[in-house]
Amino acid sequence: MKRFWKEVTVEAEEGGWTVKLDGKPLRTPARAALVVPTQTLAKAIADEWRTVEGDVDPRAMPLTGLANAAIDRVAPERRAFAGGLARYAEADLACYRSDWPPELVSRQAAKWDELLAWARRRYDVDFSTTSGILHVPQPQATIERLDHAVAALDPFRLAGLSPLVTIGGSLIAGLAVLEKAMTPEAAWEAVSLDEHWQLEQWGADAEAEKALENRRRDFMSAARFLDLLD
Numbered sequence: 001m002k003r004f005w006k007e008v009t010v011e012a013e014e015g016g017w018t019v020k021l022d023g024k025p026l027r028t029p030a031r032a033a034l035v036v037p038t039q040t041l042a043k044a045i046a047d048e049w050r051t052v053e054g055d056v057d058p059r060a061m062p063l064t065g066l067a068n069a070a071i072d073r074v075a076p077e078r079r080a081f082a083g084g085l086a087r088y089a090e091a092d093l094a095c096y097r098s099d100w101p102p103e104l105v106s107r108q109a110a111k112w113d114e115l116l117a118w119a120r121r122r123y124d125v126d127f128s129t130t131s132g133i134l135h136v137p138q139p140q141a142t143i144e145r146l147d148h149a150v151a152a153l154d155p156f157r158l159a160g161l162s163p164l165v166t167i168g169g170s171l172i173a174g175l176a177v178l179e180k181a182m183t184p185e186a187a188w189e190a191v192s193l194d195e196h197w198q199l200e201q202w203g204a205d206a207e208a209e210k211a212l213e214n215r216r217r218d219f220m221s222a223a224r225f226l227d228l229l230d
Helices: 039-050 062-091 102-123 140-151 155-168 171-178 184-191 193-202 206-227
Strands: 008-013 016-021
Touching (some): 008 039, 016 039, 039 062, 062 155, 062 171, 062 206, 102 140, 102 171, 102 193, 140 171, 155 184, 171 184, 184 193, 184 206, 193 206
Antiparallel strands (some): 008 016
16 A cells, blocks of 8 residues: 555544544544554654655554554454463573573573563562573463453553563563563563573574564564553
């Protein structure tokens, strides 16, 4: 689709705010009305549409994409979607440590112990950690409480949380960003620690660095989406 509109506006709508192109409201791919819960998010989405030149590139409009996902994908099956994210608690990145070399072990402890300590305080849970890749079961109470925390979220927060969890492999890091217990930058450093370590050890790899930067961009976009919901 090429740009056909001249004016982008934000207007109050029943249930929230909508973006209009030349007076016509935006719709999701499933043709639902694109109504978001906060004016700040609507304004940020409007800015994405204002900056379009020529062809519409969905990759350059992450906030629009996440809003579409919240309405079309998450809202119709909110509990099932939440359950899929909550399952990351069963094998959270922060619970699987290296046992060598010592410098990597130390880095993981410095970043990931902080995440686990926050979750222990916030949700009154405990975690089992291991060195290696073999699965270590988490306490049932931990799984249930984190599942409950995720299930309580609305479709928009679930849509924003999802990339944080799936990109980083850590439900705990995603929740820490959602609850503003950790900055997005600090959370990204924690969840991308192993990849940065590999790049340090083996030298620059243009393809790997590009893939990592793409993941970082999507991670930060999701964090911004959540921030705009407040």
